[in-house]
Amino acid sequence: MSGAGGAESSQYGFVGVRGRGYRPEQVEAAAAKLSGERDEAWERAARLTVLAKEMEEEVERLREAVANLAPQMYETLGKRAQYLLELAEEEDAAVRGAALADAQAEADAARAAADEARDDAQAHSDEVRGKAEEYAQRRIAAGQAEADDIRVSARRDVKEMRGEALAALREMRERTDAHLADQAKEHAERIEEADREAAEQVAASEAWEAGAVAEAEERLSEAKRVLGETEEEARHGQEDAEAAAAELLAQARARAERIERETESILEGHEGEREEMRSHMEHVRASLATLTGKTPAETE
Known part of the structure; x- marks a missing residue:
């Protein structure tokens, strides 16, 4: 517990003020849930990014493997064999193209999903941050208001106590002055009486x-x-x-x-x-x- 208004600091940096705003346990629960969802989104975006990178590497590896294949020479075969070879090559090219297209599509999809997840995580993080800042601003405003109330009350109490202290001091000074005046008068009377007695004794002597x-x-x-x-x-x-x-x-x-x-x-x-x-x-x-x-x- 700290602060002028009984403020309490949470694990997310929020400052709670009693009697104002939402209940601290509700805010903490909501913030914890949003933080968990944000972490899950970031984790999912990281996994998709890794998967997209792996698929891009696989596509690049297949391209290199195809490029490194030696050309097949079937000129000595008959026409039917050459025709079959051409069909096979066309089918192979079609399969290779489809595979490359599918790999590229999957990589693009993974990249898009990663980007989308990253964007979602960023949006979610921005939303959490916005809500946290809004909550913090409300709590700060409430705390400032309560602090102002406490400050005004403290000043009023100090002013009242100062007035009471000045009144007591004034009364004590008046009583002291009266007591000193009485003592001075009594002392003067004693001196006068002593002088009179001394004069009488001198005259008698x-x-x-x-x-x-x-x-x-x-x-x-x-x-x-x-x-x-x-x-x-x-x-x-x-x-x-x-x-x-x-x-x-x-x-x-x-x-x-x-x-x-x-x-x-x-x-x-x-x-x-x-x-x-x-x-x-x-x-x-x-x-x-x-x-x-x-x-x-x-x-x-």
Whole structure:
């Protein structure tokens, strides 16, 4: 089986198409019969040709045999014998002529029969060929029509499938665009929220740092004030001043240490800011040492 329309090739070269023309087995049987008759006609023509050739050869052989016969001389015989001889020669000539004529007639008849058989075989072959070509043309036309139908149907199916594929692709693209738009919007919202939270954290950190620095400076000012008052009171009475100064210095030192601890607790987790506050507290200690006249080690 092969071909677009389910075509089937036969042993005589015919191409069958389902549902159209004659039944393949009928055509095959008719073609086989015509082919057999054609072969028989060719065989009969060949036999007659051989027979005609053999008869022509026989006639030619008889002619040569007669021509090669030696002449018979009967002059010494009597008149009756010569008369009989003449009759015999005439009869022989008549028989020879009749035989030659019959052989020629038979050769001509055989040649004519061979020619007729050959002509019949050729006519029969031409008829078979014509019928085969006519059948082939019908089958080709039917196959072409069916192929055209299949081609049109295939094109229609391809067009429909292409339309369905384009619609599905368009829908998928729209869904993808919508999903990407939603993701982009969600991403932008997350970025905006993260920026807002970061800004709030930075503002809170800056406010806390400003508050911590202000509080530390305020406590430093308070310590300076206390130290100033202590120094002022120390000038009024040596012993009382020294005792009061020692007590005030102890209080100031305790207060400064508390402030330092609180400040370090507040600044825990902010290493850079803690280092800055530590430097600030070193400055406070140095200021206290300057006010008391002691080194920072002695103050501690």
